[in-house]
Amino acid sequence: MYSENWNGYIAFKAQSAKGSQASGADAQILPTSGGAGGLLTKQAVESQIVRRDAQQLRGRHGSRRTAGSYTSELGIGRADPIWEALMRSAWSSADLAITEATAGLTSITTTANTIVAAAGSWITAGVRVGDVWRLTNHATAANNGRNLRITGVTALTLTVADTLVEDAVADTAFTMTRPGRVLINGAAGALSKSYFTIEEHEYDLDASELYTDCRWSRGMISMQPDGMLNTEFGWTGTGQAAVVESGAAPHFTSPAEPTALSLAALEAVVRFGTEDVADLTSFDFTMDLQPVSPAVISATGYAPDVFLGVFLASLNMTFLRQDLQALADFDDETQLSLHLLASENETAPADFFSLYVPNFSLGGVAKSALSKAGGARTATLSVPSSLVGKDTRGGAFDATTCKIQVSNAT
The missing domain is CATH 2.40.30 (Elongation Factor Tu (Ef-tu); domain 3)
Known part of the structure; x- marks a missing residue:
């Protein structure tokens, strides 16, 4: 039987420690809209033997690596453990x-x-x-x-x-x-280190790809008019992958599936600096933990660990051009902030996902070309990771590069 495009799911669960594969109940399904999924790669090791028949001696497999990415849509409670792992911290107490x-x-x-x-x-x-x-x-x-x-x-x-x-x-x-819980970047000396087991199950094949010792290392939120708030999550592993079939599949027992609707761009408001932006045409925010799983001389071919780097954040946005304030802010190296509040379409108080980026300056302002065609000119603002930093003002400002708040208590 062949596997159909839609007939499967992604599930994930935090491990108790590196090397301790998660199993059983309490895994969570990550709703997906695509993405490359998990992938096992191996380094091809070429033999340098010189043969007198002008042919090559077959090489061998070298070190193994695993990595994966999934696209999804932002929803209340949909990826809370992933955001927590990316921030290397823990959600606050609720309410x-x-x-x-x-x-x-x-x-x-x-x-x-x-x-x-x-x-x-x-x-x-x-x-x-x-x-x-x-x-x-x-x-x-x-x-x-x-x-x-x-x-x-x-x-x-x-x-x-x-x-x-x-x-x-x-x-x-x-x-x-x-309401709900708040998540900020972990403090010096207290960064959490979490590992996950990830299962990609296909019903038609009665089989799963199973990845162990995975660390979430990339997260992105993006949106455009008349669309959902899209997300993309990436992970890096040590190379541990297995095929689970027949009676052993699926690996996780009845993983929980989030029930909340996806959040739409129509119900999102972005505050840039001191004003709510009413003419935004595109937006994206990315966090990157710079993962490295180094090659070592090992009989297993696995990396000894997944090593993460400094938390990097970057963003881009395009809006209808109505003044030259962005260019002035770029020229003056003005310290800016951004607050995205995405709410469910329900009676107040609405459930929400909030992202706050408190301390950045612009890296570029690009205007669209003049044209004979009808339409508005736009300005695209770019903020590279080198111009986003921790907020060190103290007092009423959290010591963080970004802050996430969700209205759900668990």
Whole structure:
């Protein structure tokens, strides 16, 4: 029987350690829209023997390597363990809540774009720039249950990108919650090191390709108008691969399949610098961990490990050209930030995926050519990894290159 294009799945599960293949239950399916998939390669070793019949002595196989990539679409809870592995950190505890009794805040008032505490400290309470928070129990009902993007934090004042209903009367019984969990880059000396077992199962063949000791090493988010938020994930392995057939396949027991819908570009908002961008035509963000699995003299042919490098982030975006501010920012080497908030199409408060990149400068601004044809000119901004760095401002700013927040608690 031949294998059909659609009749299979990708499943993955974290290992307890390198060399300990994951198995059994609790694996997760990664919905895929394509990609090269896993691949085993071997170095061809050529013999240097000189034969008098002018023919070649057959060479041998050398070191083995495994690597793979999968395209998918962004969805709530769809790839949380992968994002965690790429950031070499751990998700925060879920649903951080603040009340009037937290950090001496006592009461709040609101303006069009601020939440002002009478005393205490928002910073001590745990609010950071680039977070998404929700108000509940606020005296002005229209301010409750909304995803509020935090753009500024001082001890007494939160600035938000979203418009609030003003209320100058002190509210002494409010609750603010940072929904879901937050993930930032791991701290010095505390970077996590995780390995995964990945199974590519094909029903028609009753067989699986099984890859062990894999480290996730690349992640990308991209979007265009009238499309989904697309993702691409890449991994690198030590070379351990096996074919699992018949009664042994599939390897994992009933892997869980995410049920959330894919997030659409239509429900995403990108804040670039101090403004929401309403004329974006394309966007992509890439994180690259520079994996290396070195060749060594070994009877197995496996690499001893997968070694990751410095976390590199880069991004590109194209929008309709309406001014020359981007060129001015490029010329001035202005420090910029970007916040992508992708929400589900549901009644507020909507579930969401948030990506915040706090510290970069532009690497180039390219305008489209003048043309006789109708249409708008565009400007494409490029930000190479060399111009994206860790945010070292401290205080209200997380010490990270990027921050991910998801609204799901688990």
